[in-house]
Amino acid sequence: MLRAAVLVSGGGTNLQAILDAVRSGKITNTEISLVLSNNPGAYALKRAENAGVPHEVLSPDSFPDRASFERALTERMQAENPDLIVLAGFLVKIPAEMIRAFRGRIINIHPSLIPSFCGRGFYGLKVHEAALKRGVKVSGATVHIVDENLDSGPILLQKAVEVKPGDTPEILQRRIMEQAEWVLLPSAIDGIANGRIPYGEAAFAEAE
Ligand code: GRF
Numbered sequence: 001m002l003r004a005a006v007l008v009s010g011g012g013t014n015l016q017a018i019l020d021a022v023r024s025g026k027i028t029n030t031e032i033s034l035v036l037s038n039n040p041g042a043y044a045l046k047r048a049e050n051a052g053v054p055h056e057v058l059s060p061d062s063f064p065d066r067a068s069f070e071r072a073l074t075e076r077m078q079a080e081n082p083d084l085i086v087l088a089g090f091l092v093k094i095p096a097e098m099i100r101a102f103r104g105r106i107i108n109i110h111p112s113l114i115p116s117f118c119g120r121g122f123y124g125l126k127v128h129e130a131a132l133k134r135g136v137k138v139s140g141a142t143v144h145i146v147d148e149n150l151d152s153g154p155i156l157l158q159k160a161v162e163v164k165p166g167d168t169p170e171i172l173q174r175r176i177m178e179q180a181e182w183v184l185l186p187s188a189i190d191g192i193a194n195g196r197i198p199y200g201e202a203a204f205a206e207a208e
Pocket of ligand 1: 009013015088089
């Protein structure tokens with residue numbers, strides 16, 4: 001049984017897709033052992049509560065400085081010791097120490113086809129604004145392993161989504177969520193839990 005912790009900051013629609021998939025059996029062999037948010041007001045916490053999943057807040061505001069927050073986050077994860085950490089809209093840069101401690105075992109969903117529209121400054125609506133500005137006809141989402149650099153780790157899954165005439169960033173964001181993100185993230189977790197997708201050290205071996 002794969003024990004997964006899901007880290008969230010906001011609405012938590014990706015978390016909801018994961019919880020629904022565990023309940024419906026689209027994700028098997030997996031237990032969501034913890035949902036953790038840096039933001040006490042995140043609606044994602046309510047979703048965890050409704051699903052009866054352990055959830056907690058670790059807010060940077062409760063720490064004297066960034067370094068102590070980062071240390072506490074890393075230590076909390078080490079104490080939890082999940083097999084997999086899923087970033088589902090977690091708007092915190094993962095501390096290097098935590099990435100080292102969980103090498104190949106942290107995955108993230110990014111709302112574009114990496115390597116397009118990713119890296120520094122590309123988050124939330126900005127990703128879709130940039131895609132529309134460039135005039136791409138296809139965008140999508142990517143699930144990748146988190147390494148030391150932003151959006152640069154091995155790619156696990158990608159799904160393309162059509163850009164349509166008249167799209168606004170909001171409309172495109174919604175279509176990418178519905179058609180790609182909410183499908184891809186549960187599918188990546190199920191693939192990892194059932195040995196179809198390599199993770200940990202093996203994820204890097206495969207990519208090289
Ligand atoms: C999603 O667009 C995801 O790709 C990005 O952050 C957003 C999170 O949305 N990393 P939600 O909180 O899952 O609704």
